[in-house]
Amino acid sequence: MKRGWIAPASKLFRATRPRRQMISLKRYLDMDRTGAEERSDAESDALLPATVAAYRSALAEMGACGLEVCPPLGGELKQGLEKLGERLMGRLSLVGVEETKTGVGEQLVLWGQRTARHYRETTREVKEILLAMAHAAESVGERDQRCAAQITCVTAQLRKVANLEDLAEIRTSIQNSAAELKSSIDRMTAEGKTALEQLRGQVSKYQARLQEAERIASLDALTGVRSRTWVEGQLELLLHAGRALCVAILDIDGFKQVNDEHGHLVGDELLKHFASELKSASRSADIIGRWGGDEFILLMQCGLAEAKAQSDRLQKWVCGNYTVQGNSDPIKLRVDASLGLAEHLPGETMKALIDRADAEMYREKAASRALKAVVLR
Numbered sequence: 001m002k003r004g005w006i007a008p009a010s011k012l013f014r015a016t017r018p019r020r021q022m023i024s025l026k027r028y029l030d031m032d033r034t035g036a037e038e039r040s041d042a043e044s045d046a047l048l049p050a051t052v053a054a055y056r057s058a059l060a061e062m063g064a065c066g067l068e069v070c071p072p073l074g075g076e077l078k079q080g081l082e083k084l085g086e087r088l089m090g091r092l093s094l095v096g097v098e099e100t101k102t103g104v105g106e107q108l109v110l111w112g113q114r115t116a117r118h119y120r121e122t123t124r125e126v127k128e129i130l131l132a133m134a135h136a137a138e139s140v141g142e143r144d145q146r147c148a149a150q151i152t153c154v155t156a157q158l159r160k161v162a163n164l165e166d167l168a169e170i171r172t173s174i175q176n177s178a179a180e181l182k183s184s185i186d187r188m189t190a191e192g193k194t195a196l197e198q199l200r201g202q203v204s205k206y207q208a209r210l211q212e213a214e215r216i217a218s219l220d221a222l223t224g225v226r227s228r229t230w231v232e233g234q235l236e237l238l239l240h241a242g243r244a245l246c247v248a249i250l251d252i253d254g255f256k257q258v259n260d261e262h263g264h265l266v267g268d269e270l271l272k273h274f275a276s277e278l279k280s281a282s283r284s285a286d287i288i289g290r291w292g293g294d295e296f297i298l299l300m301q302c303g304l305a306e307a308k309a310q311s312d313r314l315q316k317w318v319c320g321n322y323t324v325q326g327n328s329d330p331i332k333l334r335v336d337a338s339l340g341l342a343e344h345l346p347g348e349t350m351k352a353l354i355d356r357a358d359a360e361m362y363r364e365k366a367a368s369r370a371l372k373a374v375v376l377r
Helices: 009-016 026-030 041-069 071-089 094-161 167-217 228-241 255-262 264-281 304-318 350-376
Strands: 246-252 287-292 295-300 320-325 330-335 337-343
Touching: 041 071, 041 094, 071 094, 071 167, 071 228, 071 287, 094 167, 228 287, 228 295, 228 350, 246 264, 246 304, 246 350, 255 264, 264 287, 264 295, 264 304, 264 320, 264 330, 295 304, 304 337, 337 350
Parallel strands: none
Antiparallel strands: 246 295, 246 337, 287 295, 320 330
């Protein structure tokens, strides 16, 4: 491959897309039943965990490849595949395996489509910038040629002056030549400024469009809040800045039950509504992102006391009754969310900070479940 050559996104997608057989874990569960009697009990007991571990490793590698191919969008694929791999940690069933296989396929197709679109848009904008610069260069070249011709004429006239003997004629010729030379230089300067301003305007316009394309790529495709990859980048910058910083992790309680009872489309609509309410209740300086599944993250550049007050207000705002559109009729849902808050400690890594906020969220979720259990008794 030549240096500097960028493969089209469709080729990148085809090159990194695994074969369909690689996705089907069910194939491993069904294969070689006739030879099962020949295996020892220990081998049989070890086969399924080893297969699951290999499958989860393959999902992790696919996510890493997606992130390498398209950093702005690969983080979402990596995160989605990791979530699907976590489903295989518990008790396995054929239904669960089939759902995981379907989910992996959907994740890869969506990532491929968005990656291809992202690279098409970016390539188009870059081409237009290059064409604008080429046109400006041509204009400058044409202008320089015209000015060079004019200056050559003035130079020839000045040479003729040297052969003149009448002082008045010499003075008149010099004045005329000087006027023509000044006119050429002024015209050259004016045309240069015009060409430069036009080029600046075109580059500014295309740069704005590129920035908009990057902004869209930094958003979570479903909810419209920031993607996990983008939030991680911002969090690293804030940690290096050394300012006061708090992180909140929010998780919708009982979200799996919503998907099980009403379907994933209803679950997706609920996530959209929840994210919209989350943005409405947050301050302009706060950074909101989807951390994964039904988990959201909030970065607040303030101390713990202020962050606690904001988190309490936000939690009250987003929890309550929601109405989402079902397959036929609107569905009313009661939504609660658990929140974990952690303040950054000096020298603490990003992972350690997130882990503390996540642990606080799970502690609140467990306490909420225990309270509900007492109330129902």
